[in-house]
Amino acid sequence: MQSIGHEWTINEMGKEQEKDQKKSAIQDDILLATLQLFAEKGYFNTSLTDIQERSGLKSTGAIYQHYKTKQLIAAALYNKILDSLSISIDDIRRRNKKPVDQLREIVGLFFSLTDQAPEIMRLLLVLQIREFLPEEKPLLETAALQKIYKILQAGIRTGEVRAIDHQLAYAQFFGIIFQTIRLILAGMLEKQAEAYQSETWTAAWGAIAKK
Amino acid sequence: MQSIGHEWTINEMGKEQEKDQKKSAIQDDILLATLQLFAEKGYFNTSLTDIQERSGLKSTGAIYQHYKTKQLIAAALYNKILDSLSISIDDIRRRNKKPVDQLREIVGLFFSLTDQAPEIMRLLLVLQIREFLPEEKPLLETAALQKIYKILQAGIRTGEVRAIDHQLAYAQFFGIIFQTIRLILAGMLEKQAEAYQSETWTAAWGAIAKK
DNA sequence: GTCTATACGCCGATAGAC
DNA sequence: GTCTATCGGCGTATAGAC
Numbered sequence A, B: 001m002q003s004i005g006h007e008w009t010i011n012e013m014g015k016e017q018e019k020d021q022k023k024s025a026i027q028d029d030i031l032l033a034t035l036q037l038f039a040e041k042g043y044f045n046t047s048l049t050d051i052q053e054r055s056g057l058k059s060t061g062a063i064y065q066h067y068k069t070k071q072l073i074a075a076a077l078y079n080k081i082l083d084s085l086s087i088s089i090d091d092i093r094r095r096n097k098k099p100v101d102q103l104r105e106i107v108g109l110f111f112s113l114t115d116q117a118p119e120i121m122r123l124l125l126v127l128q129i130r131e132f133l134p135e136e137k138p139l140l141e142t143a144a145l146q147k148i149y150k151i152l153q154a155g156i157r158t159g160e161v162r163a164i165d166h167q168l169a170y171a172q173f174f175g176i177i178f179q180t181i182r183l184i185l186a187g188m189l190e191k192q193a194e195a196y197q198s199e200t201w202t203a204a205w206g207a208i209a210k211k
Numbered sequence C: 001g002t003c004t005a006t007a008c009g010c011c012g013a014t015a016g017a018c
Numbered sequence D: 001g002t003c004t005a006t007c008g009g010c011g012t013a014t015a016g017a018c
Helices: A018-041 A048-054 A070-095 A099-116 A118-125 A143-158 A166-185 A194-208 B018-041 B048-054 B070-095 B099-116 B118-125 B143-158 B166-185 B194-208
Strands: none
Touching (some): A018 A048, A018 A070, A070 A099, A166 B166, A194 B166, A194 B194, B070 B143, B099 B118, B099 B143, B099 B166, B118 B166, B143 B166, B166 B194
């Protein structure tokens, strides 16, 4: 992975000045290095020296040109990923009418991220954000996740999803999805995520679909 | 919670000397304090001073009478919980013949632990053990989990569970269970765990049962 | 054998040279 | 405006007093 994910690379700089572009590029380097290191070792085992080395800077002091504290690096990374996720979900909701189709595409997004940007999935599913960013919203309360709740509620209204608490529906549906992805990230399954997507979708949808 | 869980309290000391009993009691105090603190703040946010205060000792130096390093405290705690879990699963396997009944009781155990010893479930489901105990086996490779795999494989052999990879069956079944419990631990569901057990069991078993 | 006092290293953060 | 050199604090671990 060369960028923080793909269509996921926030890159709408337009016609800014040279210097701003360079500055922004360095910030992306820092965030990318941080993402990799956090996925490998976690927040507390990653020092600013690690980040400086991995991002190709010449001194730790240089980092402070861009982020005032280590926590703020983590927060910037977390929010950048959540923004991308939120945007992708918006896009999926725009392109698909039925909740079932929206969910299928969201699952597809998570599985393809698992193959193409496993570090992002590790950060979302494995790291305990609350331990190092106690001020930030936990994943479940972020805009992105709220949108998923809305989809489930819509599914319940239309009768595609059986009538249970939407939080329980979330736990059942994404429990299957995320636990499977965790197994893949842990190296317990041989093939690429892609190979398990259809089977896992069927099981997850089956768990909440009205029969 | 006064002890590290119940039938879960390892307490087979018998007729040892007074002093050994006292020593062992202090060690239990240390582990209990550690469990609580880790569940609250995680490993890295918990200092030995925290542990000393919470466990009622008068100095951090006293801790070193019992455990040589902070990591070894964590390892002792982790292994104690895994041993209890393993023993409970053995017991469940002994008392139940059919995989479906064994699984139902295991689910019951996890839900009752969630109500009665949420710190233990937090440590098992939320904390990232690998970050602070890189030498220890990850949860999925421990004896306790291997026993659960065996139950799933047996279920596949007897035809109760549909014929899928037993790792996928694990992900689907326990994905639902554990994600629901995580939601409860996060305070996102109003009632006690107990209240969701039957509904969650039905969904989880439905996801892997042969129809 | 129990605690006090302290050593020591690591790391985040900064001040100041160039 | 960029890096070097360093500070200061925290937290683990220990040595030694009692």
